[in-house]
Amino acid sequence: xxxxxxxxxxxxxxxPPIYDTPQEKRIAKRPGDxxxxxxxxxxxxxPSASGSAYLEIDDPFAIRPSGTxxxxxxxxxxxxxxxxxxxxxxxxxxxxxxxYAPFATRQRRGYLRDxxxxxxxxxxxxxxxxxxxxxxxxxxxxxxxxxxxEGDQNRDSPDYDRDEGWDMMNVLSGCITVxxxxxxxxxxxxxxxxxxxxxxxAAQDEKxxxxxxxxxxxxxxxxxxxxxxxxxxxxxxxxxxxWFKGQxxxxxxMLYNKMVERSLVACRNANRVLIQSLxxxxxxxQNVS
Amino acid sequence: xxxxxxxxxxxxxxxxxxxxxxxxxxxESNLYSSLLGTVAVAQPEKAPGPxxxxxxxxxxxxxxxxxxxxxxxxxxxxxxxxNRNSLPTISVxxxxxxxxxxxxxxxGNVVLCRVTRITPRHASVAILVVGDTVxxxxxxxxxxxxxxxxxxxxRVKIYESFRPGDIVRAQVISLGDQxxxxxxxxxxxxxVIMATSEAGNPMFPVSWKEYKDPETGISExxxxxxxx
Numbered sequence: 001x002x003x004x005x006x007x008x009x010x011x012x013x014x015x016p017p018i019y020d021t022p023q024e025k026r027i028a029k030r031p032g033d034x035x036x037x038x039x040x041x042x043x044x045x046x047p048s049a050s051g052s053a054y055l056e057i058d059d060p061f062a063i064r065p066s067g068t069x070x071x072x073x074x075x076x077x078x079x080x081x082x083x084x085x086x087x088x089x090x091x092x093x094x095x096x097x098x099x100y101a102p103f104a105t106r107q108r109r110g111y112l113r114d115x116x117x118x119x120x121x122x123x124x125x126x127x128x129x130x131x132x133x134x135x136x137x138x139x140x141x142x143x144x145x146x147x148x149x150e151g152d153q154n155r156d157s158p159d160y161d162r163d164e165g166w167d168m169m170n171v172l173s174g175c176i177t178v179x180x181x182x183x184x185x186x187x188x189x190x191x192x193x194x195x196x197x198x199x200x201x202a203a204q205d206e207k208x209x210x211x212x213x214x215x216x217x218x219x220x221x222x223x224x225x226x227x228x229x230x231x232x233x234x235x236x237x238x239x240x241x242x243w244f245k246g247q248x249x250x251x252x253x254m255l256y257n258k259m260v261e262r263s264l265v266a267c268r269n270a271n272r273v274l275i276q277s278l279x280x281x282x283x284x285x286q287n288v289s
Numbered sequence: 290x291x292x293x294x295x296x297x298x299x300x301x302x303x304x305x306x307x308x309x310x311x312x313x314x315x316x317e318s319n320l321y322s323s324l325l326g327t328v329a330v331a332q333p334e335k336a337p338g339p340x341x342x343x344x345x346x347x348x349x350x351x352x353x354x355x356x357x358x359x360x361x362x363x364x365x366x367x368x369x370x371x372n373r374n375s376l377p378t379i380s381v382x383x384x385x386x387x388x389x390x391x392x393x394x395x396x397g398n399v400v401l402c403r404v405t406r407i408t409p410r411h412a413s414v415a416i417l418v419v420g421d422t423v424x425x426x427x428x429x430x431x432x433x434x435x436x437x438x439x440x441x442x443x444r445v446k447i448y449e450s451f452r453p454g455d456i457v458r459a460q461v462i463s464l465g466d467q468x469x470x471x472x473x474x475x476x477x478x479x480x481v482i483m484a485t486s487e488a489g490n491p492m493f494p495v496s497w498k499e500y501k502d503p504e505t506g507i508s509e510x511x512x513x514x515x516x517x
Contacts, residue, residue, distance in 0.1 A: 079426075080425075139393075139467070140393065185325065187324055190323055190324075191298060235299070235321070236316070275296050278296045278325050
């Protein structure tokens with residue numbers, strides 16, 4: 001049922017106009033497949049929340065105004081008292097909500113969370129639960145709310161049907177990193193800073209062989225065969241969550257391991273940004289080793 | 290002066306050279322930060338850190354240390370227990386990050402609370418202050434009739450001890466059930482510290498069991514806390 005209290009947007013998808021001369025294919029002019037896109041991360045953006053963070057992964061080749069950007073904001077509320085109906089809990093109760101803004105993707109999103117958003121929420125909760133020292137906060141709950149402002153999709157690519165949800169991998173890794181920053185900002189005890197990273201098995205164009213790339217900018221590859229999003233604690237060398245999607249060609253048995261290892265590299269890169277950003281909140285403008 | 294910054298998961302030092310303070314944890318006989326904040330090392334001569342989390346940390350350190358001893362043969366459990374007090378305490382505080390650091394009431398803490406409702410069996414209170422820290426959120430507490438005072442427990446009547454709106458100093462005796470912390474006022478220092486009369490005037494204590502309204506002259510029964 002439509003929500004009558006809000007001004008609803010048009011039902012279904014709204015597409016930008018498609019012109020006669022299709023825009024040329026985006027080309028991944030990366031320095032290499034091992035490069036990850038630049039991450040912007042800032043904590044303390046929402047004054048009313050206990051902790052908050054904002055993450056942005058910018059399109060490095062943004063020649064058009066509508067590149068494929070990822071913009072996430074996370075707010076942490078709590079630790080606070082559990083509702084009266086909740087049973088006794090000797091540790092903190094995590095509840096994660098991941099929500100796409102209605103305008104975040106090509107397909108317009110509703111105001112209620114759909115199954116993919118709930119799925120992201122479950123993955124995020126698993127990733128964070130391994131990092132939080134839950135028994136420091138008995139009888140309390142914390143709400144972690146991630147809003148996806150821009151969902152890493154190429155808006156003016158004419159081939160809409162090619163959307164197979166690979167961008168959700170990048171979104172999840174961003175969610176993990178931004179939530180980790182917001183939790184640290186809120187002062188909830190963690191064993192380590194958890195960060196997310198993605199590796200994918202992708203082919204540049206029709207002729208080229210698939211290769212493993214880090215932080216895949218989905219729109220600039222011809223086809224993605226499989227992708228893997230990992231949440232990783234670098235100091236502990238522990239993985240708290242793995243999400244693997246797609247089909248691997250049967251020839252190489254070690255390919256799965258290789259992909260997870262490559263995602264760990266992406267995790268370490270994201271973690272470096274996270275540490276730098278957290279350190280700057282205490283001593284602004286100072287470089288901390 | 291710049292202070293040393295710690296992010297969660299940062300190595301602070303070996304566990305046999307420092308004692309774990311607030312905001313730290315022990316993993317494989319090393320001390321790591323568990324908070325984003327500034328590092329403080331307190332020498333054992335001084336008061337070892339804030340007292341509000343002390344019970345919890347002592348238990349954690351003892352539990353982890355006995356588990357970690359198998360990895361670290363140099364650190365036998367007998368001497369680690371003995372010289373724990375002589376080690377400098379390393380702690381991570383949130384002072385540089387933000388002033389609003391949420392703390393939880395813990396068993397043994399003295400809290401200030403406001404009475405919200407009373408029943409014959411207990412008084413419901415909202416905990417406002419733990420130790421010296423004003424809480425961000427309100428936590429529910431319960432003073433049961435048998436915890437109001439230490440003597441003549443069977444003659445205690447809640448409505449002769451508390452009224453809604455009173456400010457009470459109490460001690461946490463249990464984490465309680467799912468909703469409430471259990472509090473006790475069974476000590477001379479604990480009880481009502483601020484009260485208003487039925488006429489709405491602030492009252493002053495006149496005895497261990499009475500508050501008096503200076504304007505109407507009517508006294509009301511309370512469980513009065515000993516003034517400092």
